[in-house]
Amino acid sequence: MSSEEKRSWIYVLVAVSVSAVYFATVLSKVAGADVARIAYVRPMLIAIGAGIGLGIVASIAAAIASPREAGRTDERDRQIHRLGEYVGFYVMSIAAIVPLALTMAQAAHFWIANALYLAFLLAALASSITKIILYRRGF
Template identity: 35%
Template sequence: MVYTERNTWVGLIVTAVMIPSYVIVILQRAAGGPLAAVDWFPIMLWTIGLSIAATIVLSILWGMFAGARDPKGATATDVRDRDIDRMGGRVEHSFLVIAGLGVIALCAIGADAFWIANAMFFGFAVSAFIGSIARIIAYRRGLV
């Protein structure tokens, strides 16, 4: 497995853990009450920070294990990796545009800041998740 594919897998795994964790914590804090009443901002910041830290740590650890097995191939990339990354980026951007339009719509109707912030947060998270899936599919099946 090449360097960029490993990092894509790490991002996918972290995102798959982060999204449900955030939802669970928010629902627990709401305790059956209105979600907009939850103090969501520190939870969101912690989730983002822990996701970044987990991605870095897992990438480094996985890279160390891969480097121990294949020192030359652990950090190698080629044109195919760049093409796959570009394609994944286009997929991510598509979902970010959709999330941005949703945020604009929420602002237009005067939604609470909780809903606006969470729409953007989930837009970023879902776009990263879908972009990672698109990259992994491209690594496994190739670019068309």
């Protein structure tokens, strides 16, 4: 497994686990509550920071575990990375319609922020999963 494929797996695992904890924590408070009073900003910032930090730490750990492969890329890796990023871009472009529509409908900031966070999550997952599929099935 190449280092780029490992990074994609790390990104999927970190993104899913951190966002699952965030959404479980924040959305558990929604039932019967005024969403304007739910403190979501700090947990969201913590989730974003934890995702970035855990991704960096896990990538460094993977590079230390297999130092020969770390940083080595070839043309196939670059093409897979580019295609994965294109997929992520298109998913983000489509998913961003939801927070935009919520803003136009003057929805609560809670829903707009969480829809935008979900759009970023979906884009990251689509990008990483595309890369994993291309590595596994061939490019």
